[in-house]
Amino acid sequence: MTIRAEDPVPVAGVTAAAAEEGGTSPADLILPLVVVAAAVVLAGYGYLRRTRRARSRTTPGLVSAHPPEPSARDFERQARASLVAADDSVRTSREELGFAEARFGPQEVEPFAAALRAAETELAAAFAIRRRYEQGAPEDESARRQALVGIVGRCAETGRRLDTEAAGFDQLRSLEGGMSEALEVAEGRFRALAARTKDADTVQAELRERYSPSATAPITGYVEQAKDRLVFATTHLNRARQSADSGDGDRAARELRAAEGAVVQAEVLVSGVERLAAELKEAAGLVPAVLSGGEAEVAEARRRPPLVPEGELRARLAHADAALSAVREELTRGPYDPLDALRRITRAVGLLGVGRAGVIPVAALLTARSTTSAAGAFIATHRAAVGAEARTRLAEAERLLAAEYADADDLAQEARDLAERDVRAHGNPYDGPTDHASGLAGAVLGGILLGEEPDGGPPASFGGPDTRDRRRLPRE
Incomplete structure (x- = not known):
């Protein structure tokens, strides 16, 4: 989310114009309060970000009011992490889909199989971009950064397609209510x-x-x-x-x-x-x-x-x-x-x-x-x-x-x-x-358990990065 410091200025101008016309209404009183409150929130948010950034610095000095742009290394790290998460999601979804198909047959699981195929297509495109990137294409630094952004976007779409179907897939399997089959x-x-x-x-x-x-x-x-x-x-x-x-x-x-x-x-x-x-x-x-x-x-x-x-x-x-x-x-x-x-x-x-x-x-x-x-x-x-x-x-x-x-x-x-x-x-x-x-x-x-808790964490399930860990134990 991007917040522009100059956004409140036009609003203040409108309020002043209204005041000059001599009219006062509840809306005229509420609007300045909203603007002030928003300014306070934004200022507080900016202060917290600057404070956190200052605490994380290893050298003394003034903290810039403008956060630095993500570096090429940041984009690279995000692209690699996105590929791993998307690939794991596709693998796990394919595996659990096999158990559902063995129980219900291919016709019943076809909507989820179609979502998996679409996710696999997106993931294959992301890997293809990554391979070309490793081989030096494109050469322009800006284009290379866009390639990394494209990888992240493809991986996000991979996960979205699986996350969208996770609830319906759970409803089909009905593991919580009928376990015997x-x-x-x-x-x-x-x-x-x-x-x-x-x-x-x-x-x-x-x-x-x-x-x-x-x-x-x-x-x-x-x-x-x-x-x-x-x-x-x-x-x-x-x-x-x-x-x-x-x-x-x-x-x-x-x-x-x-x-x-x-x-x-x-x-x-x-x-x-x-x-x-x-x-x-x-x-x-x-x-x-x-x-x-x-x-x-x-x-x-x-x-x-x-x-x-x-x-x-x-x-x-x-x-x-x-x-x-x-x-x-x-x-x-x-x-x-x-x-x-x-x-x-x-x-x-x-x-x-x-x-x-x-x-x-x-x-x-x-x-x-x-x-x-x-x-x-x-x-x-x-x-x-x-x-x-x-x-x-x-x-x-x-x-x-x-x-x-x-x-x-x-x-x-x-x-x-x-x-x-x-x-x-x-x-x-x-x-x-x-x-x-x-x-x-x-x-x-092996990624069977996601390694997030002392007992190994929740098992990986059908879905994207936002839903594959949903079978965790409730917090006590």
């Missing part, structure tokens, strides 16, 4: 997932025996984290049922949402193990064909007129030959990383620019999808610590999967590296032995 849906997913988690433990052990450590690195700790989320879900499903039986519908809804969030994240982690196992198997089956295809590409590059200077072509051919030879040697040595083998072959052969058909693009797409999925799973299950940079690169990698496989692969790996860096730097205040045993630490790190 919602509990059955969550408990059914929990039981199926518990069985899959046991199988995933076995699968992970087999992958470690069959492939090199780098092949299984993307899922390190996933089974343990899934079990942690399931422990948390068990506790809160039991509490939800107890609260429902005692007639405390608000607490039952809170506990159920916490359990649902944990079930979703456990499923993401277990699916990550299952997906990587399938991808490694497919990659291992592709390696011989990709080796043959790569050799054919190299031979074709040697036959045809060069598209680059001779020296550059020789260097690229030598690099491709070395990559093919290294992979052939790995196949005879023992456990290796088939996805990484495909990546090295497709990258080396791709530099030759020979052809885009055949098995080479298939292999490139497989590796890009694998890296992107792994980055997405990590960010989804550690979202409370992950910043805007990692999320922006993931969004761009997902967009590029349709065509630019190598670029998507690179961006997804950057997203994963940045997310892991954020998690290492973040820490977790809920990090005691009891917090880990109950799964509380993982639930807060």
Whole structure:
């Protein structure tokens, strides 16, 4: 809100003119009082702002009567925070919508699904602006500031679309008044997932025996984290049922949402193990064909007129030959990383620019999808610590999967590296032995609980930044 110091002046002029005409009415007496009162309020407001600003200063001096303009760093900070909040809101809304659809069917939840799609569109536009901003576009400082304002605006619209539907969504779910069916849906997913988690433990052990450590690195700790989320879900499903039986519908809804969030994240982690196992198997089956295809590409590059200077072509051919030879040697040595083998072959052969058909693009797409999925799973299950940079690169990698496989692969790996860096730097205040045993630490790190209270805070719910924390306990 902007307050102009000169606004009262015309009003005073009108009052004086009225007085000169000699007429006095109640309105003539009230208006000056209103003006004076407004001036007092504005002066008090200005004084408080100046006092607070003076107290926050680290160096002595006079306080300016004109507040400083937000700096570029302020805009940057707000844009990053807006992206994180909007992305978290979309993720949580998508997750809770899945439980509602399982209970009521797609037709009943369509209005909320439509709101979610609209929010996703706004968020994608915000991430696209952010990506261009990171790449230096636009260059003009004023235009760059406007780009940041545009990001904040898109994120605000993302949240608004979800906040608008939050009340109607709660009315559809009716968790406070009818908990039994919602509990059955969550408990059914929990039981199926518990069985899959046991199988995933076995699968992970087999992958470690069959492939090199780098092949299984993307899922390190996933089974343990899934079990942690399931422990948390068990506790809160039991509490939800107890609260429902005692007639405390608000607490039952809170506990159920916490359990649902944990079930979703456990499923993401277990699916990550299952997906990587399938991808490694497919990659291992592709390696011989990709080796043959790569050799054919190299031979074709040697036959045809060069598209680059001779020296550059020789260097690229030598690099491709070395990559093919290294992979052939790995196949005879023992456990290796088939996805990484495909990546090295497709990258080396791709530099030759020979052809885009055949098995080479298939292999490139497989590796890009694998890296992107792994980055997405990590960010989804550690979202409370992950910043805007990692999320922006993931969004761009997902967009590029349709065509630019190598670029998507690179961006997804950057997203994963940045997310892991954020998690290492973040820490977790809920990090005691009891917090880990109950799964509380993982639930807060994963954004299942919003971390605003000693018990972990309210669970995240369908909605934007203004409504997603609505299931908090009442203040006592």
